[in-house]
Amino acid sequence: MNPQTGLCEGCWRTIDEIVMWGTADNDKKKAVWAEIERRQQALF
Template identity: 40%
Template sequence: MSSKAEKDSVWQRQEVESPCIQICVVHPEERICTGCLRSIDEITRWSKMDNDERSAILDELPARAPRLRKRRGGRASRMAR
C-alpha cells in the first residue's frame, strides 16, 4: 500500500508558478499588469506555456518595473512651462 506522501506527490506538478499577486490592473499606457508586470497576452497564455517560456518571462519582469514608475508631470513639469 502507498503512503499518503506518495499519493499526494501524484497530484503535484513541477511547474513554474504564476507571479500573480491578485492586483490585476492594466496600466493604460504600458499595457502591463501593475501587480505582476505581465502583458495581457502573457497572462492569458500562462496556463498553456511550458516551464522554459514561463521562466523566460519571469526573468524579464524586474526590468519592466521601472516602466510603471515614470512620473507623468507633477510639480516639476508645471514649473518648466
C-alpha cells in the same frame, strides 16, 4: 492594466502573457519572469 505601459500593475505581465500562462511550459514561464525583472528594473 496600466493603460500607459500595457502591463498588469500586480504581476507586471502583458495581456498576451497572462492569457498564455496556463498552457506555457516552464521555459516560457522562466522567460516571462526574466522579462518581468527587466521591466521592473527599467521603471525603478
